[in-house]
Amino acid sequence: xxxxxxxxxxLALPGVEETTSYGTPSFKLGRKMLTRLREDGDTxxxxxxxxxxxxxxxxxxxxxxxxxxxxxxxxxxxxxxSAAEPAQVEPLLLRRWRAVxxxxxxxxxxxxx
Numbered sequence: 001x002x003x004x005x006x007x008x009x010x011l012a013l014p015g016v017e018e019t020t021s022y023g024t025p026s027f028k029l030g031r032k033m034l035t036r037l038r039e040d041g042d043t044x045x046x047x048x049x050x051x052x053x054x055x056x057x058x059x060x061x062x063x064x065x066x067x068x069x070x071x072x073x074x075x076x077x078x079x080x081x082s083a084a085e086p087a088q089v090e091p092l093l094l095r096r097w098r099a100v101x102x103x104x105x106x107x108x109x110x111x112x113x
Contacts, residue, residue, distance in 0.1 A: 001084040003037055006044060009090055010034060013097050014105045032100040035093060042082050046092045048099055049077040064088055 003025065010016045010027045019028050026036035036045050049057070054077045057065040063083045071078065079089055098106060 001081045001086055001089060003041075003044075003081060005086060006035065006037075006081070006089070006093070009086070010093060010097070013094075014109055015101065016097070029097060029100050029105075030102075034096050034100070038078070042080055044079045044081055044084075044089065045071070046077050046079055046089070046096070048075055048096050049092065050075045053077075061088060 007018065007025075007027075011018065013029075015029050016027055016034065017029075019026055021028075021033055021036040022039075024037045024039055027034040033047065035047070037043070038045060054065070054067060054075075057077055058067065064080055065077050065088075066080070067076070067078055077092075079092075081089075101109070
């Protein structure tokens with residue numbers, strides 16, 4: 001998976017904007033960050049992943065998912081894009097979008113599906 005794959009997936013969702021965060025490319029819905037690319041250019045920061053789920057992801061797919069000490073106390077997991085498949089990352093991105101999307105965007109998105 002590449003960052004361009006992430007970009008295509010997220011920009012297809014209503015209301016998503018590409019911006020920057022900490023000097024790296026990121027995507028937001030309103031003022032809420034959906035994800036950002038870390039400085040290494042290969043790692044995606046995925047918010048809204050609690051520690052139990054994060055542990056399961058890391059155990060199941062250690063080549064893809066990991067966490068650094070910096071993120072350990074936060075509900076986030078890191079994903080190596082070069083090792084990831086879209087089916088591993090896109091559900092986490094969609095879940096984050098759904099968590100922060102206003103009801104009108106959710107209704108419009110669900111109506112299209």
